[in-house]
Amino acid sequence: MKSVLIEIRGCNSKEELIEVVSLCDSAFPKTRREYFERHVLKDNTLNKKDTRILLIEGKIVSSVQVFPRTIYVQKEKIQMAGIGNVATLPSQRGKGYAGLLIKDSLGYIIKKGYALSMLTTSINSYYEQFGFQTVLRTIAVINCSEGKDHKEIIKFNKNNDIKDIISIYNGFNSGKIGTIARDKQYWLSQFEFCGEDEDLFLVFKTEGEILGFIRAQRKVNYISILEYAFKDNHTFVLTKLIEKLSFLTGINEFRLFLTKGEEKNIINRFSFSLTEEKDFMICFLDAKLSTKIKKALVKDRNLNFWRSDFF
Numbered sequence: 035m036k037s038v039l040i041e042i043r044g045c046n047s048k049e050e051l052i053e054v055v056s057l058c059d060s061a062f063p064k065t066r067r068e069y070f071e072r073h074v075l076k077d078n079t080l081n082k083k084d085t086r087i088l089l090i091e092g093k094i095v096s097s098v099q100v101f102p103r104t105i106y107v108q109k110e111k112i113q114m115a116g117i118g119n120v121a122t123l124p125s126q127r128g129k130g131y132a133g134l135l136i137k138d139s140l141g142y143i144i145k146k147g148y149a150l151s152m153l154t155t156s157i158n159s160y161y162e163q164f165g166f167q168t169v170l171r172t173i174a175v176i177n178c179s180e181g182k183d184h185k186e187i188i189k190f191n192k193n194n195d196i197k198d199i200i201s202i203y204n205g206f207n208s209g210k211i212g213t214i215a216r217d218k219q220y221w222l223s224q225f226e227f228c229g230e231d232e233d234l235f236l237v238f239k240t241e242g243e244i245l246g247f248i249r250a251q252r253k254v255n256y257i258s259i260l261e262y263a264f265k266d267n268h269t270f271v272l273t274k275l276i277e278k279l280s281f282l283t284g285i286n287e288f289r290l291f292l293t294k295g296e297e298k299n300i301i302n303r304f305s306f307s308l309t310e311e312k313d314f315m316i317c318f319l320d321a322k323l324s325t326k327i328k329k330a331l332v333k334d335r336n337l338n339f340w341r342s343d344f345f
């Protein structure tokens with residue numbers, strides 16, 4: 035049998051990254067190329083080597099991206115490596131290439147000192163063989179029966195509002211489980227890769243003070259809420275932000291991942307239903323990671339991973 039030359043390594047050039055975009059574009063027929071351009075080319079938190087590739091006779095046939103992140107777990111900060119854009123050319127599947135690349139990527143992640151890895155998938159059993167376990171989340175489908183034009187709510191202005199937004203984000207998210215600890219570089223990069231509708235990034239501003247914000251993406255029949263945050267106990271701000279989104283878009287249905295702890299923010303304010311989602315997986319890589327942290331991360335409906343951080 036003819037032996038093939040297999041090479042596994044990180045990307046070395048922009049040209050190779052563009053080849054990965056084309057590979058992902060052909061591997062995921064339901065996802066638009068623009069999505070991969072954002073995540074492979076515009077996420078400046080990655081260096082080229084974080085996009086891992088398997089080459090056969092010099093041609094890229096498989097890819098895995100490693101996203102360097104830091105997450106909060108009850109005020110502690112943990113180094114986490116997201117895994118995304120796992121893809122093999124349709125003509126080269128079933129030969130173990132993605133498996134080889136995932137194993138190599140996990141070695142790369144461990145070597146860099148990350149304590150755990152996370153990914154989203156619909157083929158959970160495939161990732162179980164590499165040590166990933168499924169974490170239960172729920173999607174809330176919210177009905178906002180009436181949109182309202184609250185005048186205190188305006189469009190986010192990057193130059194004027196970014197400092198306040200970062201501060202509100204940190205206050206709201208640093209005590210949660212699994213939220214990303216974002217620095218300024220991450221924020222600026224995230225604006226480029228997260229795919230939000232910029233006109234649906236709204237802030238609640240009263241007497242010059244921002245009390246909360248919401249970020250969203252328009253889908254055909256509903257609005258996907260990517261994230262929200264508000265100051266102190268101003269839960270009413272979230273209600274008004276959702277009502278304003280409904281007013282602006284004419285859409286009444288909203289969807290978002292909702293933890294058990296966040297349920298209190300919409301209960302008695304909107305009617306909603308919950309559906310289970312098993313697309314999220316975690317792999318613990320650092321033996322020194324405490325049981326308390328591991329338990330908090332895998333507990334049902336405990337993990338708060340905003341859609342805007344999706345990789």
Ligand SMILES: CC(C)(COP(=O)(O)OP(=O)(O)OC[C@H]1O[C@@H](n2cnc3c(N)ncnc32)[C@H](O)[C@@H]1OP(=O)(O)O)[C@@H](O)C(=O)NCCC(=O)NCCS
Nearest residue numbers: 061120121122127128129130131132133154155156157160
């Ligand atoms: C998933 C994927 C990357 C696997 O690549 P690969 O190089 O063929 O992977 P391997 O050879 O290491 O493993 C193949 C195994 O993947 C699993 N697998 C692949 N697609 C699957 C699917 N849709 N459902 C369930 N299992 C699947 C199977 O267990 C398969 O084993 P089999 O060949 O004995 O049936 C490739 O099928 C692909 O690019 N799919 C489209 C993109 C995608 O879904 N990526 C994963 C996103 S999380």
